[in-house]
Amino acid sequence: MKDMTVGMIVAVLEEIFGHTLFWIMVAVAAVITLAYLYVLIRDRQVSWKKFLLAQLAMPVGAIGAVWFVQAVTRSGFGDIGGPVDVMVLLGVAAMGAIGIAILVYTVQSLVSRPAAR
Template sequence: MKDLTVNTMLAVFEEIFGRGLFWAMVIVAAVITLAYLYVLIRDRNVSWGKFLLAQLSMPIGAIAAVWFVLFMTHSKLGNIGGPVDVIVLLGIAVAGAVGFAVLVYTAQSLFRPNTEES
């Protein structure tokens, strides 16, 4: 692998997760993102109570993301070989935490909309 291109990264992700699961994850992420944008536009403000609960859920998302990647790659935390592996796992944890926080905020806003009028 000489060049790091988008096609190379897509091939690697499809190899790790399988073509169907990878594209299903991409579609789910796109739907959640669109729902989040819809909620932000609809409400025109951020509900700080919902935002706090979403932030408190971030460790769950971080742990779930790392666990999911370790499961899919048939790896263990003992297989971490160096600083690059730690950086990659931290990146996965951050992405999982942020993604789960967006999911929690969006779900709260869709299923418990603000009752007060601005």
């Protein structure tokens, strides 16, 4: 395994999460991303109030992502073996925080339309 390819990463993630759960997560992420792009194009501006509320949800997303990965992989914090494991866990937390911020901003924008200009 000299090179890291997209196919290899997909195969590893399918092994970790299971085939069905992995592709469900990919589909949900794609739908949320498309909705976020729709909101940004529709509004033509960022609502800083909604952005602040989305940022306040980030710690919940970080903790939720770490909990989800720990539950799905049947591992615990006692299984952390070294610095690489800590970096992976921090990466999972960061992705969870960013993901929940995008989700919260998108839901807020879809529920309440911007004021007419």
